[in-house]
Amino acid sequence: MGQAVAALDLDIALRQGTFQVDAKISAGPGLTVLFGPSGSGKSTLVDLVAGLKRPDRGRIAVDGVPLVDTAAGLWLPPHRRRVGYVFQEARLLPHLTVRQNLLYGRWFARRHLTPDSPTCESVADLLGITHLLNRRPAALSGGEKARVALGRALLALPRILLMDEPLAALDEARKAEILPYLERLRDHAGLPILYVTHAVAEVARLATTVVMMDQGRVRALGAPSTLWSRPDLMDLTGGAEAGALLDAVVSHESGDGLFALDTPAGRILVPHVPGHLVPGTRTRLRIPARDVLLSDRPPQGLSALNVLPGVVDDVREDADGSRVVRLDCGGAPLLARVTRTSASVLAITPGQPLWAIVKAVALDQGS
């Protein structure tokens, strides 16, 4: 009460067979990622917001507008919720052209049109699908379908955009094609987005807030870099894709096509990505654990650019027998994956000072 209205306010319970979803989420504006293993209830939550599933009890409100409230006997059917749902399989209507698909929801949104509302032309232009308008979905590639599905949802003028693993079915090139549009939406459209994924790269690049789902429950909710540094969440954030997410500020160009980024762990040099790095802007780095080497003394004569000193604060054994070492680098966490042999040669124990050598940095433009 008295606080700013949350973009998404959800407190629901639903039992499906033996699977129980019980979640409470209050998320601000921007892009909220539902993250967790398959079967953790992510898609169920999105379906509940869309009205494709009915909760046993609870309530959901978007921007203060209640969509369902079992205590008050309120349940809006999907077509009256104004949610833009981008499905993993796009679900374009096969008998309509791309233009007809894009405009399908327009008639029902006509009362909400304002002079600032996106038009078919502006959305097609933004998503780069103008040349496809007269085609039918069967003639589109996967990436094109995903963009049309996104455009169709936007043109229905939703209160919230729901995206259920919209990139999961696409290859890397197609993903790279769509991610910039999602960033633009997050930063400029003022539209709250609920986004399901289990890809860390998408979290790093897109998430404003992360909701960590596990077995139908919310394990944690917060900023990506915070959640990815918590040891108690390693079972979810770890695995083959384990790594650290670091918030960074672009500092300056340091010659040789390199840029210096200031992170809580120290200064990190990354290759310049045209158009992405502007001094003074914030970004987010993902440093995969498998790309970090450890040394028990300051390394000399290495080709690697980034060497960060730190103190071991956690070592755990992974399922495959390798060790994931967590270093505290000036308050920021860094993860390194080493073999069991290396771990015993270095005699890694908590409290020990080590140097992390970062082989590769994935630069993800965050918020």
Add this chain to the structure above:
Amino acid sequence: MIDLGFGPDEVAAIQLSLKVAIWATLAALPPGIAVALALARGRFWGRDLLNGVVHLPLILPPVVTGYGLLLLMGRQGWLGKPLSSLGIVFAFNWTGAALAAGVMGFPLMVRAIRLSIEAVDAKLEQAAGTLGAPPLWVFATVTLPLMLPGVLAGAVLAFAKALGEFGATITFVSNIPGRTQTLSGAIYTYTQSPGGDAGALRLVAVSVALSLMALLLSEALARKVGRRLGGVS
């Protein structure tokens, strides 16, 4: 057609057959779609019973179906009597032939439409719903267009069945030349009279030609619809 050497009764039989088959098909379509929807999507008590009743004409001897129609819709029938006081008469009328043909073709039509409804991806209807379309609108703009190939197939099957219907028709409305005598009835009459072979053969040729045309037309339509759906058969 008269130039081809058809007698007036033969022309009347051909025209009546076409009229009966077209009306039977058109009149059966709305209830056919409704029943197919109920069977494919409905969750209600008595669904299996409805399914059984719809399929009865397919398994009963046509004579039994025709006799049932006579009891139900005849001039003294349970439904026929009140209807005839309203001026709607089926008995010994071409409308009765259309009714008999429609009833006989109904299970074939429902089966084809039901299969096409079951092939419509409910996820597409969900997607249309999230875009703001109310259920009836979703049905008209998503479900119906996507089940169109099945509706066409069902209509052609029912038309072909109606064109050739004999047993139920002759039982219900008899075989009155110029009035209720369809192609099949006329062929039957020829085969029962000495020297009727030539006439029977003429009408058999017409019958084969009409059926073949209906089949080719439906194939062409199905191909066109299939192309529009982008290769979805």
